[in-house]
Amino acid sequence: MNEVLVIVGRLSESFILNCKLFILTLLFALPLGMIIAFGSMSRFYPLRWLVRTFVWVIRGTPLMLQLIIIFFGPGLLNMPFSWPSGESGRFVAATVAFVINYACYFSEIYRGGIESIPVGQYEAGQVLGMTKTQIFFHVTLLQVIKRIVPPIGNEVITLVKDTSLARIIANKEIIMMAGEYSNKGLIWPLFATGIYFLVFVGGLTILLNWVEKKLGYFRV
Amino acid sequence: MAFLEVKGIEKSFGTVKVLKKIDFSLEKGEVIAIIGPSGSGKTTLLRCLNFLERPDKGSIIVNNEVIFDAMDPSTQRESEVRKKRLHFGLVFQNFNLFPQYTVLKNVTLAAELLAKERPDYKQNKKAILKEIQDRGKMLLSQVGLSDKLDCYPHMISGGQQQRVAIARALALDPDILCFDEPTSALDPELTGEVLKVIKGLAERNTTMIIVTHEMDFARDVANRVIFMDGGVIVEQGSPQEVFGNPKEERTRQFLARYKKH
Numbered sequence: 001m002n003e004v005l006v007i008v009g010r011l012s013e014s015f016i017l018n019c020k021l022f023i024l025t026l027l028f029a030l031p032l033g034m035i036i037a038f039g040s041m042s043r044f045y046p047l048r049w050l051v052r053t054f055v056w057v058i059r060g061t062p063l064m065l066q067l068i069i070i071f072f073g074p075g076l077l078n079m080p081f082s083w084p085s086g087e088s089g090r091f092v093a094a095t096v097a098f099v100i101n102y103a104c105y106f107s108e109i110y111r112g113g114i115e116s117i118p119v120g121q122y123e124a125g126q127v128l129g130m131t132k133t134q135i136f137f138h139v140t141l142l143q144v145i146k147r148i149v150p151p152i153g154n155e156v157i158t159l160v161k162d163t164s165l166a167r168i169i170a171n172k173e174i175i176m177m178a179g180e181y182s183n184k185g186l187i188w189p190l191f192a193t194g195i196y197f198l199v200f201v202g203g204l205t206i207l208l209n210w211v212e213k214k215l216g217y218f219r220v
Numbered sequence: 221m222a223f224l225e226v227k228g229i230e231k232s233f234g235t236v237k238v239l240k241k242i243d244f245s246l247e248k249g250e251v252i253a254i255i256g257p258s259g260s261g262k263t264t265l266l267r268c269l270n271f272l273e274r275p276d277k278g279s280i281i282v283n284n285e286v287i288f289d290a291m292d293p294s295t296q297r298e299s300e301v302r303k304k305r306l307h308f309g310l311v312f313q314n315f316n317l318f319p320q321y322t323v324l325k326n327v328t329l330a331a332e333l334l335a336k337e338r339p340d341y342k343q344n345k346k347a348i349l350k351e352i353q354d355r356g357k358m359l360l361s362q363v364g365l366s367d368k369l370d371c372y373p374h375m376i377s378g379g380q381q382q383r384v385a386i387a388r389a390l391a392l393d394p395d396i397l398c399f400d401e402p403t404s405a406l407d408p409e410l411t412g413e414v415l416k417v418i419k420g421l422a423e424r425n426t427t428m429i430i431v432t433h434e435m436d437f438a439r440d441v442a443n444r445v446i447f448m449d450g451g452v453i454v455e456q457g458s459p460q461e462v463f464g465n466p467k468e469e470r471t472r473q474f475l476a477r478y479k480k481h
Contacts, residue, residue, distance in 0.1 A: 124316035127270050128330035128392060129306045138329065142320045218320045219374040 007181065007189050014177035015196050017091070018163040021173075025098040025159060032099060033106025040111055058104040063097070064165050070097040071169040087172075094166040098159075105155050113148040114140070117220075146215040153208040160200055221284060223248040223427065224396060229278035231264055238264045240451040242278070246396070249425035253438035253459075256448035257474060262431040265448070266398045269429070271305040282307045282395060309394035313401045315381045317373040317388070324369040327356040327388045334392070359387040363417050379410030383417055390421075397421070399430040415441075435478045439463050447471045 039051035058066070071093040074081050083089035117140050125135035167176040174196060178189040222245035231239040239261045246252055254262045267273040269280060271288070274296065280288040287304040289295045295304075317326050331352045335341055341348060360366060363383040365376075373381055382402055389397055399418065403411040415437050421428065422441045432438050438445055438459065445462040447455045447470075455468045466472045 118316070120312060120314060120316035121318070123272055124312065124318070125330075126272065127305060127308070127310040128388070129302055130330060130333060131302065134333050138333065139318055146320075218372050220319050 007186075008192070011174055011177055011189060011192060011196070014172055015174040015193075017166070017171060017173045018160075018196075019200075021091070021095060021098060021163045021166055021171075022160055024095050025102050025163075026156065028095075028099040029102035029106055032103035034110055036103055036107035037110035037114065040107060041114070055104045055107060058101055059108075063101050063162060064168050066101055067094060067097045067165060067168050070100075090169050090171050091166075094169060094171050098162070098166075102155065102159060106152065109148050109151045109155065110144070112151075113144040116147055117143055142215075143220045146218070146220055149208065149212055149215065153204075156208075157201055157204060160204065161197055221281070222246060223250075223283060225279075225281040226269070227279045227281070229265070229268055229275045229280070231261075231268060231273060231275050238451050239268070239275070242451075242453060244446060244453060244456065246427065246429065248395075248427055250443045251422045251426075251428045251430065251441055252444050252446060253442035254429065254431045254446045254448060255433070255435065255438055255474075256454075260448040261451040262448050263400055266310065266400050266429065266431055269396075269398060270308045270310045271301050272310075306392055307395045309389035309392065309397045311382070311385050311389050311397070311399045311402050314405045315373075315378070315385045317381055317384055319373050322370050322372060323360065323365060323376070323384050324353070324356050326373070326384055327359060327391050328352050330388070331355070331391050356387070356391060359390050360384070362390075362420075363387045364413075377410060378406045379413045382406065382410075382414045386414075386417055386421075396427045396429060399428065399432070401431055401433060403432070403434060435463070435475070447474065449474070 036051060036055065039047055040055060042048045042051070071083065071090065073079070074083065083093050121139055121143070122135055125139045130138070164173055164175045166173050170176075174193045175190070178193045181187075181189040224246040226242060226244050229239055229242040230237070242261075242265060244252070254265070256262055264273060268275045275288070275290055277290045279286060279290065286292070286295060287307060294300070318329065321329060332349065335348050335352060338348070357366070357369065360369060363386055365380060365383055365387070368376055368380060368384075373384070376384070382405075386402075402418065403414050406414065411434070415434065418428070418430065418437075419441050430438070430442065440459075442459055444456060445459050446453055447462060447466075447468075449470055455462060455466060455471045461467075462471065463475065466475060
């Protein structure tokens with residue numbers, strides 16, 4: 001019994017890394033995605049082409065591969081830059097890879113949301129003498145948010161589970177921790193990790209439903 | 221000089237010439253109805269007046285002030301355009317109400333944003349906002365929607381939405397109110413209530429330009445009728461002249477189709 005408590009304690013501890021990675025990724029990728037989205041809609045053609053190519057590369061290659069390249073790349077290519085040594089360096093590298101990857105996915109969702117707003121909404125704002133900024137913040141933004149909550153929610157839920165990929169560069173997250181026990185012949189901790197993810201995603205689902213309901217007072 | 225002078229407006233989209241040298245004028249308090257087949261350039265003309273399209277040639281003069289001149293880039297600067305476009309109001313074919321705001325907020329939003337630019341805004345904020353609210357309520361009662369102030373657009377009928385859109389366009393007190401086929405997206409039952417509101421405005425001497433396919437309404441409400449086809453004004457005159465005794469063969473052809481029903 002005592003052993004079970006110890007294992008649950010260690011699993012919970014390692015799950016904190018998953019949670020930290022999750023929160024930091026959202027914190028940086030949500031705004032960065034907006035910048036990438038504006039880049040991919042730019043009327044300056046070279047910029048648009050560059051951004052869209054970048055998004056294609058990031059979305060077109062596995063996140064696991066991106067983690068490896070971002071972590072080992074600087075050393076292998078003899079770049080003057082290197083990650084801090086030890087645990088913190090591995091975590092920072094993982095966060096950077098996740099932020100870039102998720103920002104690209106978010107940017108496409110933003111772009112779709114912004115482009116789905118009927119042009120009549122902009123024109124109605126224009127003929128009423130609003131500036132472009134006023135139209136964005138007072139007319140279109142909330143409509144865009146309402147439209148993108150479901151697809152963003154989908155990505156956010158995927159992110160929860162993707163955080164396990166950080167183990168590929170030796171971040172001691174929950175599944176890696178459970179793996180250490182299964183190597184010793186103890187299999188149940190591996191199954192137990194599923195409960196952590198289920199509970200976390202359950203909480204998120206409730207939150208996302210609440211947001212959707214809050215925005216249900218109008219139709220777009 | 222007339223209150224509105226439109227001189228030599230031309231507009232092409234790619235290689236398609238949509239407007240070919242449009243000239244007309246409008247006096248204060250006058251109502252012009254623009255009729256004509258689809259694709260004749262009516263809507264583009266309205267959009268040019270409201271700065272939603274930039275004419276390739278020509279000029280627009282309101283109350284002796286040149287508000288647009290294709291030859292003079294200084295009249296086309298973004299900040300200039302923003303102020304000058306407020307001479308005109310526009311009611312769209314498909315309303316374009318802001319879905320996330322109540323009926324009242326739809327009417328007051330633009331005025332509230334503009335008020336922020338007033339130098340005395342900070343001191344008199346409360347009084348200014350109150351005034352805007354009161355004006356919004358007054359306009360909504362004028363279009364018969366006093367009981368819908370707190371509704372959201374999806375909760376009311378198309379005819380009611382279009383009446384909100386009219387109140388919204390009136391909120392900034394434009395010199396000239398333009399309508400782009402205001403009843404084309406409405407079923408016949410709802411058309412009447414919108415036309416009644418526009419007629420009420422005409423009786424109060426609101427200066428208006430109305431693009432419409434409602435011939436009886438145009439005859440009834442307009443002081444002058446313009447018939448457009450192929451990007452040119454084919455004929456213009458009083459409703460009696462254009463409808464009763466059209467001079468041009470093309471006008472006769474067009475009107476004949478409407479007389480059949």
